[in-house]
Amino acid sequence: NAGVMQNPRHLVRRRGQEARLRCSPMKGHSHVYWYRQLPEEGLKFMVYLQKENIIDESGMPKERFSAEFPKEGPSILRIQQVVRGDSAAYFCASSMRDRGDYEQYFGPGTRLTVT
Amino acid sequence: DQQVKQNSPSLSVQEGRISILNCDYTNSMFDYFLWYKKYPAEGPTFLISISSIKDKNEDGRFTVFLNKSAKHLSLHIVPSQPGDSAVYFCAAFDSGGSNYKLTFGKGTLLTVNP
Numbered sequence: 365n366a367g368v369m370q371n372p373r374h375l376v377r378r379r380g381q382e383a384r385l386r387c388s389p390m391k392g393h394s395h396v397y398w399y400r401q402l403p404e405e406g407l408k409f410m411v412y413l414q415k416e417n418i419i420d421e422s423g424m425p426k427e428r429f430s431a432e433f434p435k436e437g438p439s440i441l442r443i444q445q446v447v448r449g450d451s452a453a454y455f456c457a458s459s460m461r462d463r464g465d466y467e468q469y470f471g472p473g474t475r476l477t478v479t
Numbered sequence: 480d481q482q483v484k485q486n487s488p489s490l491s492v493q494e495g496r497i498s499i500l501n502c503d504y505t506n507s508m509f510d511y512f513l514w515y516k517k518y519p520a521e522g523p524t525f526l527i528s529i530s531s532i533k534d535k536n537e538d539g540r541f542t543v544f545l546n547k548s549a550k551h552l553s554l555h556i557v558p559s560q561p562g563d564s565a566v567y568f569c570a571a572f573d574s575g576g577s578n579y580k581l582t583f584g585k586g587t588l589l590t591v592n593p
Contacts, residue, residue: 368522397579406483406568407523409580420579455522459579466511466572468581470522 366391368458368471369438376477383443383450385474389458396439397457397468398424398431407455413439446478482506483571485584493592498556500587502569505550509571513581514543514554517566526567527554559591 369388377383389396395414399407409423413433424431428446433439443450453475457468484503492498502512510531515523529536529543529552536543542555556563566588570581 370522395579397581399581399583404585406485406583406585407570407581409582412579423580457522466574466581467513467525467528469525470515472520472522475520 368393368456368469370454370456370471370474372474373472374475374477376479377446378479379447380445383446383476383478385441385443385454385456385476387439387441387456387458387471389439389456390460390469393458393460393469395459396433397459398439398441399455399457399470401453401455401473403452410441443476446476448478451476451478480505481584482509483569483582483584485567485569485587487587488585489588489590491590491592492559494561495558498554498559498563498589498591500554500556500567500569500589502552502554502584503550504552504571506571506573506582507550508573508575509582510574511572512543512545512552513570513572514541515568515570515583516563517568517586523568556589559589561591561593564589564591 398410401407411424411431412420428444453473455473457470513528514526517523545552566586568586569584
């Protein structure tokens with residue numbers, strides 16, 4: 365039973381380019397969460413999605429960041445016009461049930477470096 | 480404003496002894512708590528959780544204690560093994576909230592010396 369998959373594992377972008385991070389949830393999971401970890405910090409919630417719906421994007425910067433979870437295919441976190449401050453580890457997590465399942469299972473993360 | 484705090488950035492223990500990792504929270508709406516373990520260059524791995532209706536939950540070598548009145552929880556690892564060396568994150572959840580996010584502490588780096 366495959367776990368949460370994320371790709372790429374490492375991504376290097378120059379300032380001003382776009383970064384696309386992909387996440388495939390665990391089989392049977394229909395809820396996806398994105399978190400960001402800055403150096404020496406804990407994980408910070410960005411966005412929660414179900415298939416074709418953004419449920420909560422309260423942790424996502426208002427500009428340059430967007431997320432989607434289409435009916436088919438992986439969830440995508442997109443960062444446009446990246447800046448050095450976007451350098452971080454981005455983790456995707458998934459869970460199965462709606463309420464009552466508080467355990468989120470994490471992927472290996474994508475380490476974004478902006479040069 | 481940090482709602483979940485892990486005040487010890489690091490902890491070093493000898494193999495076979497007990498490791499105690501601490502976590503404090505400020506939001507009284509949190510009613511479910513989780514511990515995750517993280518190795519470098521990997522994602523967090525779920526370890527153990529506890530609901531606010533309990534004060535203790537045990538799973539093998541891992542036990543989590545919750546003191547609601549003090550808004551404090553701790554993770555005990557007995558006996559500690561070198562493979563337990565990792566960063567441990569405490570996370571909290573408000574099951575009655577309209578969002579689904581976990582709120583994490585900054586983590587404690589545990590080193591278990593052989």
